Amino acid sequence: FADAYLAKHNYFRGLMQDTAPLSWNDNIAQVAQNYADQYQCGADLEHSGNPYGENLARGYDFKSAGAVAAWFNEIKNYNWDDPGFGENTGHFTQLVWTETTQLGCGYKDCGSYWGTYIVCNYNPAGNI
DSSP, X not given: OHHXXXXXXXXXXXXXXXXXXXXXXXXHHHHHHHHHHHOOTTSOOOOOOOSSEXXXXXXXXXXXXHHHHHHHGGGGGOOTTSOSOOTTTHHHHHHHOTTOOEEEEEEEEOHHHHOEEEEEEEESOOOO
16 A cells, blocks of 8 residues: 555656655554544545645555545646646645655555545645
8 A cells, every 4th residue: 555655646747847755654544544433324424634735535446556546637727927826726736746755655444435534644734
């Protein structure tokens, strides 16, 4: 899990100019896992309020890290003429935030109906 999600993040970060690869941080991953463990399958996706940047997803292909691809695909909504945070691009901008150096993710299997719930935390946080 950790290797696949780190590799997928770094693949997409590698497509951007001046965006270095992330490293995996076990402590940040534990924070993400603790939050994922509390999730009630089917509930709305709500951010934890932890001090890290955070991307959430459910229902994407778990093994291929499909959530990471979905977050990156928000690039199509990004306004390059007026860069910054937007509600429809916040996952993308966090994923490729230049100052972010560390990643930790957790997950919860919510069965065949809801799929897998994913929490990825980023340090330092982006979108600020």
